[in-house]
Amino acid sequence: MERIQEIIPKAAPAAAPQESPAGPARNAFEITGLNVWYGQKHAVQEVSINVPERTITAIIGPSGCGKSTFLRCLNRMHELVPKSRMDGSIRFYGQDLYAPQIDPAVIRRRIGMVFQKSNPFPTMSIAENVTVGLRLNGIRNRAFLRDRMEQSLRMAALWDEVKDDLGKPGVSLSGGQQQRLCIARAIATQPEVLLMDEPASALDPIATMKVEELIHQLSRDYTIVIVTHNMQQASRVSDKTAFFYMGRLVEFSDTDLLFTRPREKQTEDYISGRFG
Amino acid sequence: MTFSATNHGMRKALSVCVSACTFLCACLVLAPLGLVFVNLVQMGARSLNLAFFTNLPAGPGVAGGGMANAIAGTLILIGLASVIGIPAGVMGGVFLSEFGSSRVNWFIRFLCDILNGVPSIIWGIVINGLVVVPGVIIAGHVIIPKGFSAYAGGLALGCLMIPLVMRTTEEVLVLVPHGYREAALALGIARWRTTVHIVMQTAARGILTGILLALARVAGETAPLLFTALGDNFWNNDLTKPIAALPLQIFTYANSAYPDWHRQAWAGALVLVAFIFTLNISVRFLTRGKPVRV
Numbered sequence: 001m002e003r004i005q006e007i008i009p010k011a012a013p014a015a016a017p018q019e020s021p022a023g024p025a026r027n028a029f030e031i032t033g034l035n036v037w038y039g040q041k042h043a044v045q046e047v048s049i050n051v052p053e054r055t056i057t058a059i060i061g062p063s064g065c066g067k068s069t070f071l072r073c074l075n076r077m078h079e080l081v082p083k084s085r086m087d088g089s090i091r092f093y094g095q096d097l098y099a100p101q102i103d104p105a106v107i108r109r110r111i112g113m114v115f116q117k118s119n120p121f122p123t124m125s126i127a128e129n130v131t132v133g134l135r136l137n138g139i140r141n142r143a144f145l146r147d148r149m150e151q152s153l154r155m156a157a158l159w160d161e162v163k164d165d166l167g168k169p170g171v172s173l174s175g176g177q178q179q180r181l182c183i184a185r186a187i188a189t190q191p192e193v194l195l196m197d198e199p200a201s202a203l204d205p206i207a208t209m210k211v212e213e214l215i216h217q218l219s220r221d222y223t224i225v226i227v228t229h230n231m232q233q234a235s236r237v238s239d240k241t242a243f244f245y246m247g248r249l250v251e252f253s254d255t256d257l258l259f260t261r262p263r264e265k266q267t268e269d270y271i272s273g274r275f276g
Numbered sequence: 277m278t279f280s281a282t283n284h285g286m287r288k289a290l291s292v293c294v295s296a297c298t299f300l301c302a303c304l305v306l307a308p309l310g311l312v313f314v315n316l317v318q319m320g321a322r323s324l325n326l327a328f329f330t331n332l333p334a335g336p337g338v339a340g341g342g343m344a345n346a347i348a349g350t351l352i353l354i355g356l357a358s359v360i361g362i363p364a365g366v367m368g369g370v371f372l373s374e375f376g377s378s379r380v381n382w383f384i385r386f387l388c389d390i391l392n393g394v395p396s397i398i399w400g401i402v403i404n405g406l407v408v409v410p411g412v413i414i415a416g417h418v419i420i421p422k423g424f425s426a427y428a429g430g431l432a433l434g435c436l437m438i439p440l441v442m443r444t445t446e447e448v449l450v451l452v453p454h455g456y457r458e459a460a461l462a463l464g465i466a467r468w469r470t471t472v473h474i475v476m477q478t479a480a481r482g483i484l485t486g487i488l489l490a491l492a493r494v495a496g497e498t499a500p501l502l503f504t505a506l507g508d509n510f511w512n513n514d515l516t517k518p519i520a521a522l523p524l525q526i527f528t529y530a531n532s533a534y535p536d537w538h539r540q541a542w543a544g545a546l547v548l549v550a551f552i553f554t555l556n557i558s559v560r561f562l563t564r565g566k567p568v569r570v
Contacts, residue, residue: 077458080458080461105461105464106464107464108462108463108464109464110464112462112463113462115462117455119453119455119456119458119459121456121459121460121474122456122478123477123478123480132460132463132465132473132474133465136460136463136466136469136470136473136474137463137464137465182459185459185463186462189463189464
């Protein structure tokens with residue numbers, strides 16, 4: 001942990017959102033010429049994009065357009081897929097994420113992830129699920145874990161619903177609650193970035209609304225990159241939107257702009273529902 | 277295809293018929309088990325008394341005596357086998373499920389399945405040749421002296437356990453959904469901690485079940501012990517010396533010419549079966565709760 005903080009300049013403390021200046025935002029990610037292959041399949045092609053910190057960046061596009069793959073490159077999760085290969089550069093606050101001395105586990109502590117399918121650990125209680133990332137990274141202090149657990153559950157807007165059932169299994173919650181539990185688990189390690197891979201696509205409209213509200217809340221403290229195939233969701237929650245098609249980045253601009261005055265014909269066709 | 281009433285009657289009759297057939301087949305499978313059990317209890321229960329569990333074997337033709345040393349010997353051998361078989365088997369299973377490349381795994385799995393099919397007496401002969409005859413001497417230190425010993429017996433049973441435990445461990449680990457591994461790794465949890473605390477913990481019941489079933493299997497093995505542990509008629513605290521075991525004692529007594537020993541063999545068989553039965557029942561209890569969520 002210490003090692004990486006020497007290498008990567010730590011972002012401004014995430015807990016002080018009101019102090020964040022209105023001036024030009026720093027870039028959390030600077031991605032240039034990113035290419036990813038799975039075996040023969042060229043899943044992401046020549047993508048270059050800058051993700052400013054403390055904003056919500058949405059990535060939209062039809063299924064199989066490479067948006068999830070792109071997201072997984074940002075915390076090196078795509079490396080877990082056998083036969084995957086990438087080139088290009090991803091800089092996180094200026095530091096090359098793929099530099100040989102970087103431990104992917106350390107990267108993933110700073111860049112958290114929430115998955116499409118909620119996946120609380122079935123052997124653990126609600127409380128244990130939230131603190132697992134801390135406990136399995138060697139933190140034993142009970143009072144600290146307890147505080148962080150409550151704080152994370154409050155941030156995930158789940159505390160009031162589960163505060164009397166903290167010892168119950170995480171999988172006993174409803175689908176929407178499980179997803180918020182997973183968000184609490186991801187923010188308990190206090191990452192600087194949250195990557196969300198279609199976090200609401202398996203939820204009903206009310207649970208979706210809660211998760212979207214939560215994403216909006218979190219964006220004060222976190223840089224969020226969210227993959228979604230729901231364009232309304234992208235337009236509701238995000239500041240910036242990137243449209244991917246067939247592995248390529250077609251257009252990337254402010255969300256308002258992209259949905260009202262798209263520059264590219266393909267973007268216009270997609271957002272107006274002509275394909276995808 | 278019609279939905280007329282006659283058709284319905286026909287289908288119902290056929291359904292009853294086939295159901296009855298399958299039920300009969302099930303009974304046919306269960307019947308031998310029931311017969312063995314009834315027979316064992318009938319023949320064994322008469323000789324089963326406190327002395328059987330506390331006394332040493334009596335001399336040939338002398339009434340009384342028990343199998344206390346053989347019961348203890350079997351427990352010791354199972355203990356030794358566990359020390360070898362459980363860590364090696366579980367770790368092997370973890371490797372197959374979590375770490376190995378598919379080509380290497382295919383090869384290991386293939387070898388494992390061959391090993392599972394090897395007659396258990398082969399293990400007795402192999403350990404006899406590798407351990408009993410030469411002894412185990414590493415860099416001048418005698419680890420296991422030459423000759424029959426509890427160590428050799430435990431080693432033979434342990435080797436028998438490894439492929440069994442390995443395959444069941446692998447099978448339950450691959451049932452753990454991939455999403456849990458991803459979730460843990462995405463939290464920045466190291467790979468080995470993910471494997472131990474997330475994947476193995478999720479499959480803990482299944483792994484334990486596999487271990488217990490393997491133990492139940494080796495507890496009843498006679499053949500691998502014939503050329504390794506050999507058997508003994510007295511208490512033995514020295515693991516470098518031959519040691520008694522229930523299956524061996526049953527084998528010896530059942531082959532003898534004395535009716536009293538025959539009765540004791542039956543009692544021994546009953547105790548052995550009861551022990552294995554208990555292990556299997558505890559497996560049922562362990563697996564009764566919630567299964568691995570897939």
